Amino acid sequence: MYLGATTILALLAVGANAFATSWKDKIKTVVVLVQENRSFDTFAGGLVYNSTINGLAHHRYCNPANVTDPYSEIVCAKPIAANVAPDDPNHGISGVNMEILGTYHPNEVLVDTGKERETMLGFVTEQSSTYKTENLTRAAEAINYYTQSHIPVFAAMAENFVLFDRWFAAVPGPTNPNRAYLTSGTSYGHGRNDHAFNIAGLPQRSIFQQLSEKGIEWINYQNSTKNPMPNPSSGFNPDALFYNWTFTSGKWETNIKPIADFYSDAEAGKLPPFTYINPECCSYDSYHPPSPISTGEGFIKSIYEALRGSPQWEETLFILTFDEHGGFGDHVRPPVGVPAGDDLTYTETAPDGKNMTFNFERLGIRVPTVVISPWVEKGVIESKGINNGLEYTHTSIPEFIAKLWDLDSLTPRTAWSSTFEHLITNKMRRDTPDTLPEPVSW
Template sequence: MYVLAPALLALMATSVAAKSQGKTQGQKMSWQDKIKNVVVLVEENRSFDTFAGGFKYSCDIDGLVNLKFCNPANVSGPASVRVCALPIAKNVAPDDPNHGISGVSMQLLSTYHPDEAAVDIGNEEETMMGFVTEQASTYLTTNISRAAEVINYYAPQNVRVFGTMAENFVLFDRWFAAVPGPTNPNRAYLTSGTSHGHGRNDAAFNYAALPQRSIFQQLSENGIEWINYQNSTSKLALNTTIGFNPDSLFYNWTYTSGAWKTNIKPIADFYKDAKAGKLPAFTYINPECCSYDSFHPPSPITTGENFIKGVYEALRSSPQWNETLFILTFDEHGGFADHVPPPVGVPAGDDLTYTELSPDGKNMTFNFQRLGVRVPTLVISPWVGRGVIEHKGTNNGGEYTHTSIAAFIAKLWNLDSLTPRIEWSSTFEHLITDELRDDTPVTLPNPKPF
């Protein structure tokens, strides 16, 4: 295999920069002209407060630095002891909090059945109070310290890879998961604008059974190249024994079209393609799940940080860097606490509902018209500002949520909106500036053991 010499790679990058700078100085480029490659990495199971709530580099961040956020140990006990968030979260979370839809209802609304309760879901004083209660209930513990791990957060020095990226690019502090529930429904919303009525990680995701049109199908139909790189040693197969399939293989089209054989590659190919300047227009990366680099408990924070460092540095050193936009987000909060109530009354992806048996033995039905909990999200590119804090979305009338990615690429490449949720979601093209930065870090700090 022919490998480009480092000097030639540097020359190519300089040439791309000069070409971009020249057009900027002469004929003004549109934002679509600047972004030729979109890279999306979706990590696992951390809320905004847990991961980024302790950041101190900007007083504009809606986090926990100047906020005392507490939960009662028992939401049904008026005199219950209060448990307050502290920056002492552990490298390896001792427990995996409940993040099923009914459990998340308890975390957010202090009830498994919000349709039956007189809770004001628009009143912040009546929401986000059930995280510690649900954790204690899930693990049948009266150990307050153990239950409190769900509300504790990371000191900045313990997430310094992510923190350095945030300080150098754009951090969203009001980006919500698409579904107040688990991994695969959120990943389906992110990649197709709906979960087709699925509210749990059921077998349909492992059998490529979802029938809806996805962004992967949409891109192929429009002649736009894409690759789903997966960081897993599992062999691709349509069964329930290999763990989580890569997200593009949720969909029946990916199987029947044969794209699962041509467009899904191992993560090693990502690093090779980035180095050679051969990444496709759309790159989608699946971390492994769920033990070493995905941040999903029991994944250590340090190994997850090392993984995102490697992805960033591969992109930063790629000849394609000056035309790249990298989106790093988390699929859902994983049951970890956050203090900002998710928006309600939002458009669903379709008219399907989901019903599950809640921990109290009663059925609860969800209509997908409430977003999930805030998750830490970055937009990274030499075309965005340094240290920008982005709050509520400013266009489409909606919020920033996972379907904002599909809405953004629809605008970037003149595609149709797949679902009402995508049509509603706010996009972020206004963050792309007219200045090609030359001060973006080439390398990031190593994770700090703790």
């Protein structure tokens, strides 16, 4: 039978369209775990299973002891990071400005070039200033890094699935603004972990509200040692309870559950389409200092193995990321001039006593991120996004979910963010590990 050119083109178009949409049929359960406060270089920069990883195993990274002194002593990163970090580096926005720019005030420019000082050389300086120490061995902990043997659990995840080595935090600042951007596409002008997060004070529409409006079930499992509302003085809320809608709708009582329920629901094959997991903060399983690396490894191992053993494994996509860099060093410059989530700004007083205003048009520092599924290839290193060359950042997650379940983009930032559906293949793997290595202590 002879097929004309028009018919052949039509068949090709149908086939291409079927391929483009078929990835949605493979993923029915999305699981997101957001750990705490580690940069890519210091946590994953020592991975050596693939020589193309843009980390510190093949890159010498040094900071001056004083970034403002051209004759300062030089301090270089070494693969000797501690299991329990002795200090918690500064990760407020003005402190991160010093780490990235060598100044608390991003408006300052070099006279000779007219460019901002985005050198990534101020981590040791800020660590010394924060802890008022001239002990450079202590200050160097802000840039020292882990080897692959230190983090066998994360390394096995990365080596068996997809590692992103150019995934940036949403905000060059602390935990809750980043978690708000990840779950709603904006922090509504909040640049620090202020009281609004503890009292469901954010008014914007979140991914949780958006999913409920679409009739898609979700649960925020949380491993907090604190009590959520209605006792806001007791500590951090799980991320879904940042939002006023979650409280007023009553979803905080029905859709926020303890981490023990995650394990039982996974075993029973009863995880909802969208599963969001909060670790505790910040003593034992979150990686946030003083949480030991080894116990954080044990926690992510338990999450993976619960999913791998679940009846839902063959339809699951698991995203593991870190909310922000926690003040730890990285050599890759974050993108600037990106869309903010809205037109609100944030102002704080920098350590030099002068005000600093931030407009949310700069991404945060790189963080380790892996995407895990039987539908992704083994050992992929994913760098810059393919969507018009845009970047991967925390708002890539809600935008991916929007594409998966035909939702609208929450904000200009989510609409801008690169997504990763192209990583989902047409062949389900049978070689994904049932278990991961045991954590190590040192």
